Amino acid sequence: MTDEDREIRKHFPIFEANPSLHYLDNSATSQRPVEVLDAVTKFYETVNSNPMRGLYDISLRATEQYEEARTKVANFINAKDSSEIVFTRNATESLNLIAYSYGENFIKEGDEIIVSIAEHHSNMLPWQQVAKKTGATLKYFYCEKDGEFSLEKFKELLTPNTKLVAMTEMSNLFGRKNDVKAFAAEAHKVGAVFVADGAQSAPHIKVDVQDSDIDFFAFSGHKMYAPMGIGVLYAKKDLLEKMPPFLFGGEMIEYVTIEGATYAEVPHKFEAGTVNAGGAVGLCAALDFINSYGLDFLEKREEELTKYAVERILEVPHVTLIGSEDYREHHGILTFKIDGVHPHDVAAIMDSAHVAIRAGHHCAQPLHKYLGVMSTSRMSLGFYNTKDDIDAFIDCLSSMRSEMGYKD
Numbered sequence: 245m246t247d248e249d250r251e252i253r254k255h256f257p258i259f260e261a262n263p264s265l266h267y268l269d270n271s272a273t274s275q276r277p278v279e280v281l282d283a284v285t286k287f288y289e290t291v292n293s294n295p296m297r298g299l300y301d302i303s304l305r306a307t308e309q310y311e312e313a314r315t316k317v318a319n320f321i322n323a324k325d326s327s328e329i330v331f332t333r334n335a336t337e338s339l340n341l342i343a344y345s346y347g348e349n350f351i352k353e354g355d356e357i358i359v360s361i362a363e364h365h366s367n368m369l370p371w372q373q374v375a376k377k378t379g380a381t382l383k384y385f386y387c388e389k390d391g392e393f394s395l396e397k398f399k400e401l402l403t404p405n406t407k408l409v410a411m412t413e414m415s416n417l418f419g420r421k422n423d424v425k426a427f428a429a430e431a432h433k434v435g436a437v438f439v440a441d442g443a444q445s446a447p448h449i450k451v452d453v454q455d456s457d458i459d460f461f462a463f464s465g466h467k468m469y470a471p472m473g474i475g476v477l478y479a480k481k482d483l484l485e486k487m488p489p490f491l492f493g494g495e496m497i498e499y500v501t502i503e504g505a506t507y508a509e510v511p512h513k514f515e516a517g518t519v520n521a522g523g524a525v526g527l528c529a530a531l532d533f534i535n536s537y538g539l540d541f542l543e544k545r546e547e548e549l550t551k552y553a554v555e556r557i558l559e560v561p562h563v564t565l566i567g568s569e570d571y572r573e574h575h576g577i578l579t580f581k582i583d584g585v586h587p588h589d590v591a592a593i594m595d596s597a598h599v600a601i602r603a604g605h606h607c608a609q610p611l612h613k614y615l616g617v618m619s620t621s622r623m624s625l626g627f628y629n630t631k632d633d634i635d636a637f638i639d640c641l642s643s644m645r646s647e648m649g650y651k652d
Contacts, residue, residue, distance in 0.1 A: 255279065255533070256628055264598040266500035266633040271416050271444060271577055271624035272602055273466045276530075280469055282521050283529035286486040294514075295521050296495060310521045313528035314511075319459065320531050321442075322452040323478055329509040330477040330484070331524055335443040336366040338462035339410075339479035342439055343370035345487040346460075347408065355407040358436075360385045360393065361614050362415045365607040367441040367462075371563045371608075372409055389615065390568040391418030395426055406436045413445035413461075417622070418567035419550075419577030419606050421449065423454040428505065432457070437483070443467055447626075448575055450539050453478055456596030463476060465523060470530035474523030477514075491628070542627045546576045549625050549634065553578055556638045561652060562645055566620055574627035579606070582641075585648050587621040593647050595641045599633075 245253075253259050255277040258267070267275060287309065293300075295307040311326070318326040332338045351357065353373055360373050361384050375382040385401055387393045393411075408430040413424050430437035436578045437459040442451060447468035454463050460483070465474040479487075489496055491509055496516040507513040534542065554571040557563060557580060566579040582590060587603035594601050602622045605612050612618060623637055645652055 245630055245632055248258070249632075252628050253630075255282070257332065259628075262598075266597075266599040266636045268623040268625065268629065268633060268637060269602050270599050270626035270629075271467070271504040271606075273472070273623065274447065274469050276469055276471065276526075277533050279533050280471065280526050280529045283469060284526040287522050287525045289464065294518055296519075306521055309528070310524050313524035316410045316528045316531050319447070320451070320535075321478060322454050324454060325481060327510050328478055328481050328484065329520060330479070332462075332475040332477055333473055333520070334466070334475035335441065335462040336475075338475050339366050339439070339441065340370050341477055341490045342462070342479070343374050345490045345514070346437070346483065347371070347374035348377055349406050349488060350486075351378050351380050354405060355380040356383055356400055356403060356405045357381070357387050357408060358383045358398075358409045358431075360387065360411045362393075362417065362608065362611050363386055363410060363412055364416055364441060364443065365609070366408050366443075367410050367412060368610065371408070376497075381405075381418055384610075385411070386614065391415055391420040391573070392568075393422055393427070395423070395430065398427055399430055402430060402434050402436070404434055406431065406434050408437050408439065410441070412441040413451075414442075414448070414575060414577075416444050416577065417579050417606055417611055419574035419579075419619070419624075420567060421445065421573075421575060422437070424458055428456060428458045444575075444577070448535075449543060459483060462555075463502065465527040465530065468530055469533055470527040474520050474527050476527075483512065484514070487515050489516065489542055493517050495519070511583045537627070545627045546625055547572070548627055549627075549631070550574050550576050550578070552631055553623070553625065553634045553637075556634060556643070560638065560642050563619040563641060566615065566617075577622065579620045579622040581617060581620050582644055584650060585644055587619045589623045590644060590647065593644060594637070594640050597636060599637050599640055601637070 258275045291302045291305045293303040295310040314329045315326045424440045431438045439460040442459045442463040446463040461478040466472040493516040495515045551571040562583040591603035
């Protein structure tokens with residue numbers, strides 16, 4: 245382990261508590277640095293109160309910290325205004341909010357929705373439901389076997405009836421980054437809005453929602469060093485203003501009578517009830533932590549680790565890497581299969597060596613079916629990982645078939 249490795253890992257208490265752990269499941273959730281843990285603890289110890297509801301000192305301070313987090317998120321993804329940031333529980337809730345508030349109100353029978361085959365279920369199931377409820381037609385956009393999406397094939401799918409396109413910015417199976425700017429531009433030409441799932445991209449690459457001109461963008465805090473239970477929806481302000489609320493109750497109102505109500509301005513009309521202020525404060529601290537290193541540093545370090553991991557994986561017999569063999573197309577996400585060994589067995593044997601990976605369909609069953617595999621194994625890197633983690637993974641991977649009784 246290098247001095248740089250040690251300097252980074254000292255921020256993460258999980259590794260001190262579990263010194264033998266090789267954590268390689270970062271696409272599912274990341275670990276939290278002490279700066280985030282301390283920020284959340286300090287919030288509850290010093291200003292715990294409902295933001296935006298009290299006129300006393302600690303409530304005002306809680307409100308200030310909550311709104312500071314909103315501004316920090318807006319700056320992080322280069323939103324035009326902090327009012328375009330809605331806090332949710334996670335990316336899944338953000339995508340469902342779009343489906344319920346926009347999809348069910350502005351998509352109708354005869355309209356078309358295009359969804360990429362590589363979507364996480366969270367950016368597929370909501371659009372299936374919208375299509376069922378509205379009578380719209382759901383069309384799927386298929387990638388090549390290495391995960392690449394063709395812009396020309398996308399143009400062929402578009403029609404004047406296309407009203408919404410849903411696409412991940414980075415696949416949780418391939419790790420490939422999609423050019424959402426180019427796809428959004430084509431969608432806009434036919435009058436469609438573009439929904440980007442940023443759950444995998446936001447923690448690892450620079451996101452600029454103004455430059456890409458996407459209409460909606462969703463991501464989760466827990467994949468980028470923040471607490472679980474805090475998510476983000478970005479939407480262009482004109483869209484948020486015409487969308488009805490997703491949930492109804494306290495705080496999202498302006499005025500209530502026994503006959504009805506008028507609603508608060510955006511983004512507050514989408515944040516009903518007591519908000520997850522501690523989670524927002526934790527997210528703010530996580531973004532500060534990322535910015536202290538800089539995304540350029542994170543990207544460079546993760547790319548170096550990915551290159552090393554791909555090179556080592558390709559040396560192991562009977563192992564097939566899903567997607568491209570070019571490490572630059574993986575962004576730390578390496579999904580694979582081993583001849584004759586079920587992914588659940590792979591994960592269990594890895595666990596016995598204190599290597600934590602993911603096994604299953606990774607909430608992408610239609611993509612697995614399209615690729616002709618029922619399930620896969622996935623190791624995914626964060627910037628606190630080291631070559632030692634990868635070596636431990638490769639040692640286990642290399643002996644996997646012999647562990648299962650194969651005589652190679």
